[in-house]
Amino acid sequence: MGVRNSCAVGLGRLTSWGLRRVLHRNASQMPGRVALAVDPNAIAHLAPKLSEGAIVVCGTNGKTTTNNVLANAIERSGRTVLCNRAGANMAAGVAAALLPGSGADWAVMEADELSTIHILPQLQPRYLVLLNLFRDQLDRAGEIDHVQDTIVAALAASPATTLVVCGDDPLSVGVALRAKKAGTKVLAFGIGEDLHLPPDRVPEARFCQVCGAELAYDYRAYAQLGAFRCPNGDFERPKLDFVATGVRVDAHGVAFGVAFPEGGTAHVSASFGGVYMVYNLLAAAAAAHLAGVDAASFQAALDGYHPENGRLQHFTVGGREVVLNLAKNPTGFNQNISLLQTDTRPKAVFFVINDDFNDGKDISWIWDVDFERLLSEKDLLAFAGGHRANDVQVRMKYVGIKAPVASTVGEVLGRLGSVPLDRPLYVLCNYSALWPAKAELEGMGERHD
Incomplete structure (x- = not known):
């Protein structure tokens, strides 16, 4: 660690101490802003303190819940985790979450879609979990193609990162298709059965990411997520590596089985949710499995998880x-x-x-x-x-x-x-x-x- 980075870390930690202990304020971003102002490469210089690596969770909806469930599961398995649990998901929030302690096994970080270009090149995570893409904050983020371009560029700058993508979302699969051509390894998760739900009135994506033809669906779960295919054969839902089956969604929560790529299954249940939560928990289960968390530890973490930050x-x-x-x-x-x-x-x-x-x-x-x-x-x-x-x-x-x-x-x-x-x-x-x-x-x- 050089002098500049030592100063950045020291000032960031001092800022965190002052905010928490003296002012009794939230310290989820400001310490990271201070560290990055002193050393713009602070995230890269802090990343080596992670003995097993980092997992970044990205997507329009569900990032905070998925991120925190995953962090809890890895902790339940006996590893130490640094995590931006409060949802500070831009570069400053990630830097702030990396500041504490001399080391940890994993970092589990939620990332704003447009901030991936600032986070992935420095953090070089082992996995990027892409949950979904929807129109959101159009005056800041622009249209979906701009968001897709940003994530593809971020993955290109982090070549060892494996993309764990929602295979049911055409917009996320569009990112995966481009990233895979550039050499990114891709794993897909999704729901493997028709839930017989009425389609949303205004779906986010209707057209093929390759030729522009209107997509056909065998079934939809919600919005544009489902078993999609281009009628011209140019684009379709990929083979799912992590598959949810036997899905139950009701007022009492959600439950489903997960089939893993190398064989074996696990049962997942939670006392909160909706169809979107099935995808969030499936993504968390997939990432936890890749991080070496056994199914019992994942369910135990989920049993002890209570939604925070105003989410449910x-x-x-x-x-x-x-x-x-x-x-x-x-x-x-x-x-x-x-x-x-x-x-x-x-x-x-x-x-x-x-x-x-x-x-x-x-x-x-x-x-x-x-x-x-x-x-x-x-x-x-x-x-x-x-x-x-x-x-x-x-x-x-x-x-x-x-x-x-x-x-x-x-x-x-x-x-x-x-x-x-x-x-x-x-x-x-x-x-x-x-x-x-x-x-x-x-x-x-x-x-x-």
């Missing part, structure tokens, strides 16, 4: 159940709607949409959310919140649902005062709205798992 967190406030979750793009919202519809009770929903920098100023995507499905809900009570509450109101007006504006979760709960307590409240927020809602619920309610 449950609270009780004044005797009423409140479910908090992130919903930041059309596919995420549609999956949240599917999830709440597995709950057959009458319910209330609070949609909170902000337009801060980390959300994206362009919220026209709310018109691609299939809110019309909510018309099948009996006695639904809907509320709109956030900086763009009025936009949500207009969208709900076109659905035919009244959604009065509320400023906080507490205000919504107050308006539900005369409503029976057995009616749960679902709070669906995008990025910048999630943390305030989480803090408010933690301050006035009791969390339960």
Whole structure:
């Protein structure tokens, strides 16, 4: 370690100590910013402290849950792990997570799609797990082809990295196809059976990544994910190395079997989720298997895992159940709607949409959310919140649902005062709205798992 890197690490650790111990603040990014300001190659200089290597988890939806489940599983197997559990998924967050201690067995790092070009070339991970690609934050990320180009370039700069890709997602497979031609080893995971679910109204990808023909499907799981093929034979779902079968998804959670590439199977179950969670947990199981974690340790880690950071967190406030979750793009919202519809009770929903920098100023995507499905809900009570509450109101007006504006979760709960307590409240927020809602619920309610 050179003088410059020693200074970067020392100042980064000092910053972390000051934030945590003196100011009692979150230290998930700033220490990394300080380290990278002193040494732009700080991640590369910290990477050798990992005795077994690194796994990076990337994708539009599900990164934090998949990343943290995987980190817990590797820890359960007896190895030490450095992880950006709070979801600080740009280069500064990765650098901050690498700062503690003199060494570790593994790093398990969530990465923003566009940040892969800054993270992979320095970290040189053994595996990149690509969960899915959807339109998200269009004013920052641009269209999907720009995101694909970035990930392909990042893999080209990390030639020893194996890509573990969702084989059911045409957009992710498009990345895999290009990366494989450049020499990247590719492994695919996916669901190996028809779940007999209705297709989403506005799928993210309809066309072949090679010739542009409209894709045909034997079946879909959600959005564009499923058993796809080009009618011209140019492009299709690859052979799956990790296959989920016997899938069960209901109000009690998810369960499925996993078939591994070299033979053998494992059973995975969790008390939370939806169809999208099957993919998240399948990806985590695949990466854990590649990292040498046995099936029993993975399930034990999953049994002890409780969603954090506002992702599917449950609270009780004044005797009423409140479910908090992130919903930041059309596919995420549609999956949240599917999830709440597995709950057959009458319910209330609070949609909170902000337009801060980390959300994206362009919220026209709310018109691609299939809110019309909510018309099948009996006695639904809907509320709109956030900086763009009025936009949500207009969208709900076109659905035919009244959604009065509320400023906080507490205000919504107050308006539900005369409503029976057995009616749960679902709070669906995008990025910048999630943390305030989480803090408010933690301050006035009791969390339960």
